[in-house]
Amino acid sequence: MDKRYEQGRDLLKTIAGAHGDRLIEGLDSVAPGYSESLIAFAFGEICRRPGLELTTRELITIAALASLGSANHQLKLHVGGALRVGCTPAEIVEVLVQIGLYAGIPATLNGLAAAGEVFDEHDRGQIRR
Numbered sequence: 001m002d003k004r005y006e007q008g009r010d011l012l013k014t015i016a017g018a019h020g021d022r023l024i025e026g027l028d029s030v031a032p033g034y035s036e037s038l039i040a041f042a043f044g045e046i047c048r049r050p051g052l053e054l055t056t057r058e059l060i061t062i063a064a065l066a067s068l069g070s071a072n073h074q075l076k077l078h079v080g081g082a083l084r085v086g087c088t089p090a091e092i093v094e095v096l097v098q099i100g101l102y103a104g105i106p107a108t109l110n111g112l113a114a115a116g117e118v119f120d121e122h123d124r125g126q127i128r129r
Helices: 003-016 018-030 034-043 054-068 072-085 089-103 105-123
Strands: none
Touching: 003 018, 003 034, 003 054, 003 072, 018 034, 018 072, 054 072, 054 089, 054 105, 072 089, 072 105, 089 105
């Protein structure tokens, strides 16, 4: 495995915790080898670029995923990731409210619902930093 994959997997673990391992297993069961390419590129290259803090990257990711309106699973993973890397629930909520101006109120409502589920898990201690 190349260095980008190893670094990407470490970063994925920081963001997603045990969900990252389940993500890799799930991908590999359907598309063997795809997870290596995805993790090396997304988490080993793009997310490790200089210029933005990881907290900022996670807030941007939340905005993008919520705006799509079709990525609820990934949105929840990154809301949890944002909490793990130090974002506050208030920051996440503000990002989701802000996207309503550009992506529409339904995107905000769906994003807030998804975030609320993750916040509940966090409050029950199921999300750890």
